[in-house]
């Protein structure tokens with residue numbers, strides 16, 4: 203049998219059947235182009251008879267996209283099939299995908315037809331479609347709950363009618379991998395007995411799988427079917443689709459790639475797809491943005507945490523050698539940036555690694571000082587810890603004696619039920635220039651307070667006003683503890699005009715006061731890093747060198 207697995211992407215058809223998803227024509231084209239770039243073999247563009255909008259979308263994609271087959275869905279009746287063809291006919295390589303259910307439950311309650319009638323409709327549908335194109339796919343909807351003998355009869359009948367691809371959907375996500383594997387083996391055998399062995403071996407006739415995720419088995423079932431001899435897999439980006447979704451393409455592709463050794467052993471050959479895996483993450487993010495379907499952080503391959511290491515023991519392992527805790531190269535699926543994420547469970551190795559990647563070399567003693575503050579002041583306070591906070595600790599530890607600014611007092615109004623704006627008045631001390639008072643109006647009380655502090659110290663946020671312009675890159679507030687008396691913890695990251703970034707933290711029972719403290723902390727660190735940051739960096743590096751060499755992280759670790 204051929205070792206090429208054809209990727210049939212149904213993000214735009216079954217994926218769009220996800221409750222709450224409705225893509226505009228422009229969005230479908232944008233996703234369609236991304237799918238072509240990704241290297242899918244077939245794009246199921248829609249169900250043309252469903253609505254004029256669906257018809258137009260299929261027609262537009264058929265006209266616009268090249269280098270890919272375009273499929274359209276049609277029930278087993280002449281009108282659906284003719285409409286599908288009308289929409290498809292300008293495609294470079296059009297495919298009519300016709301279907302009818304084969305399970306007794308569907309026959310009895312939904313179609314109200316006998317097995318004989320459905321068998322005949324299935325065959326006729328393929329013949330109708332063949333009048334337009336030889337590229338016809340037939341799906342036996344709810345195949346996994348169908349009587350096996352009857353299903354085999356339908357499969358052989360549609361092959362005889364000229365279907366090029368026969369799809370065995372697990373429409374309601376009911377099957378389990380071994381059962382599905384056995385079913386595909388059984389159908390392959392029946393097709394061979396009916397004289398289609400050579401066509402299957404050459405890939406001229408293909409069995410396809412289409413799995414839903416109701417029991418969380420869509421990908422496992424798809425892979426089992428590929429092991430059993432299916433060579434087309436129907437799937438969606440991020441696994442979106444009807445109910446619990448379809449099989450996630452990115453997972454199937456990466457299973458085939460990562461476990462090529464296993465397929466080699468089991469089948470005597472690895473299974474190949476045409477997917478350019480480096481485009482997986484950008485495509486996933488595009489689909490998530492346009493469909494509004496959020497990708498859970500722990501989702502395999504494309505979730506934000508899929509390659510992130512936050513706990514100390516794992517971080518240490520990965521820093522020593524990526525393969526200790528990574529089975530795939532994150533860049534091979536399109537991720538960039540660091541895999542080491544600082545957080546509550548991070549350890550000394552990760553802190554050292556992060557500081558090294560920020561250009562700091564520390565002696566053991568200096569690292570211990572930073573790590574101790576990280577452990578006691580930050581780890582339990584912030585959920586995610588941007589790298590800037592580590593540098594902030596260094597400045598606090600070594601330069602805080604020279605910190606320039608101090609807030610003496612602040613008064614901030616907080617309003618409700620009025621069109622008036624909040625006002626902040628602050629009194630600050632600049633060690634170089636003395637005390638200053640400033641007043642500012644803001645959208646909210648934090649905005650007013652930040653603007654007043656900035657004004658008093660010769661900075662500004664935004665276009666207006668005088669002073670050096672700063673950008674607030676990040677601002678967040680967390681509650682430490684529960685209830686209305688919980689302490690507020692505010693974190694800010696500032697960026698100056700040269701791109702230098704510093705972070706600040708502030709804690710207070712009053713969240714506006716916590717914000718003011720965080721801002722002051724960040725401003726003090728900014729000034730200190732400008733004045734003495736490089737000197738400190740050199741001094742610490744000299745101390746580290748004097749201490750002798752330490753193991754450098756492996757270049758493999760990113």
Ligand SMILES: CC(=O)SCCNC(=O)CCNC(=O)[C@H](O)C(C)(C)COP(=O)(O)OP(=O)(O)OC[C@H]1O[C@@H](n2cnc3c(N)ncnc32)[C@H](O)[C@@H]1OP(=O)(O)O
Nearest residue numbers: 219249251252253277278279301302303312313343373444
């Ligand atoms: C498993 C799947 O994902 S199948 C695809 C599901 N996708 C969709 O349904 C999205 C698009 N659907 C639609 O817009 C509409 O359902 C339409 C336009 C297709 C049909 O709309 P309506 O004519 O109003 O029918 P409705 O949706 O209420 O019922 C479906 C009809 O199709 C029949 N039918 C269902 N599947 C098939 C089939 N594969 N072949 C032939 N007839 C079928 C049903 O028996 C029912 O017929 P009836 O009206 O004679 O009772």
Ligand SMILES: CC(C)C(=O)C(=O)O
Nearest residue numbers: 301341343344371373
């Ligand atoms: C139309 C078919 C292939 C389908 O989506 C299903 O059975 O789930």
Ligand SMILES: [Mg+2]
Nearest residue numbers: 216373412444
């Ligand atoms: Mg489906």
